[in-house]
Amino acid sequence: MSDPAPLPQGSVIGILGGGQLGRMLSVAASRLGYRTHIYEPSAAPAADVAHALTTAGYDDAEAMARFADAVDLITYEFENVPAASLDLLEARRAIHPNRRALEISQDRLAEKEFLNSIGLRTAPFAAVDAESDLAAAVQKIGLPAILKTRRLGYDGKGQIRLREGEAPGWTGAPSVLEGFVAFSAEISVILARGADGAVAAFDPALNIHEGGILRRSTVPSGLPRALATDAVLMAAKIASALDYVGVLAVEFFVTPAGLVINEIAPRVHNSGHWTQAGCAVDQFEQHIRAIAGLPLGDGKRYADVEMENLIGDDIARIPQIMAEPDAQLHLYGKARALPGRKMGHVNRVSRP
Numbered sequence: 001m002s003d004p005a006p007l008p009q010g011s012v013i014g015i016l017g018g019g020q021l022g023r024m025l026s027v028a029a030s031r032l033g034y035r036t037h038i039y040e041p042s043a044a045p046a047a048d049v050a051h052a053l054t055t056a057g058y059d060d061a062e063a064m065a066r067f068a069d070a071v072d073l074i075t076y077e078f079e080n081v082p083a084a085s086l087d088l089l090e091a092r093r094a095i096h097p098n099r100r101a102l103e104i105s106q107d108r109l110a111e112k113e114f115l116n117s118i119g120l121r122t123a124p125f126a127a128v129d130a131e132s133d134l135a136a137a138v139q140k141i142g143l144p145a146i147l148k149t150r151r152l153g154y155d156g157k158g159q160i161r162l163r164e165g166e167a168p169g170w171t172g173a174p175s176v177l178e179g180f181v182a183f184s185a186e187i188s189v190i191l192a193r194g195a196d197g198a199v200a201a202f203d204p205a206l207n208i209h210e211g212g213i214l215r216r217s218t219v220p221s222g223l224p225r226a227l228a229t230d231a232v233l234m235a236a237k238i239a240s241a242l243d244y245v246g247v248l249a250v251e252f253f254v255t256p257a258g259l260v261i262n263e264i265a266p267r268v269h270n271s272g273h274w275t276q277a278g279c280a281v282d283q284f285e286q287h288i289r290a291i292a293g294l295p296l297g298d299g300k301r302y303a304d305v306e307m308e309n310l311i312g313d314d315i316a317r318i319p320q321i322m323a324e325p326d327a328q329l330h331l332y333g334k335a336r337a338l339p340g341r342k343m344g345h346v347n348r349v350s351r352p
């Protein structure tokens with residue numbers, strides 16, 4: 001069977017979500033001769049660099065239908081699109097990555113069950129549908145543990161740590177209780193899979209979080225080669241099992257007993273921003289190539305890179321960063337620097 005023809009030049013790629021990831025996807029798409037149409041309910045930094053913008057809610061069926069009719073292919077940088085909207089979009093246009101990948105990553109419980117079903121390790125977990133289930137879950141998992149909402153959590157939001165001797169909190173929504181993983185490091189793998197099954201992975205990055213938000217990603221990760229190989233193989237197994245097309249991010253905890261998967265994201269990922277300065281084809285272009293049916297870059301790394309997120313008031317440091325000789329600055333064009341808001345990032349490059 002021959003592979004489907006690549007998406008023709010000038011085609012419009014619809015992107016659900018208009019944040020910084022959509023913005024950088026849009027720039028990559030335009031470098032490859034495509035146009036983008038952003039769908040975003042609120043302020044959309046991505047719209048500054050896009051061909052068209054729809055400002056409407058993710059549950060607005062009419063706006064969704066018009067959006068789908070106006071584009072040739074749909075992708076996303078935001079995975080919490082309601083199922084009914086996905087039905088509507090999918091009936092009109094192809095969506096990459098596919099529905100199953102999206103649905104699994106929308107629900108922490110479904111995600112962990114899926115990962116375990118293909119033989120991959122996660123933190124021990126128990127479903128907590130209601131507050132009345134919490135005591136039994138704590139009994140099963142033990143303390144310390146982390147209670148996370150099943151849906152709509154990101155950057156540590158919707159999470160409560162439960163400790164021995166403290167009154168347990170409640171998230172207010174169906175949740176999953178995760179055993180606390182005593183990790184020595186956190187790493188992530190960003191890989192791409194094409195419709196033909198080709199896979200290309202970037203080097204795993206070492207990630208440092210502060211207050212639940214990614215602060216820095218560094219390559220090389222400094223971890224043993226065998227561990228990096230394991231991480232890439234596990235990520236590839238996930239991509240194959242999901243018949244995935246596009247860029248996939250997999251976050252791992254490094255423990256003395258090996259790698260434990262924290263979570264997966266069916267999209268480009270903050271911990272892959274270093275590829276902009278370290279690789280000929282970065283994660284954004286790689287994603288566009290994968291969904292457009294173009295050949296993938298090979299993921300080779302040409303530099304050592306440290307990516308630092310600029311969060312909130314960090315942007316006051318822009319003049320100093322601009323004065324650094326080896327710093328590549330990316331700003332997202334967001335109007336206000338609120339605490340915890342990602343305003344931009346810096347890739348600091350050195351020779352490998």
Ligand code: AMP
Nearest residue numbers: 123146154155156178179180181209212
């Ligand atoms: P998440 O939003 O689930 O990625 O969680 C944000 C951060 O909280 C992670 O990157 C870890 O640093 C920490 N964390 C999350 N889950 C666990 C866990 N089960 N055990 C230990 N630390 C965790």
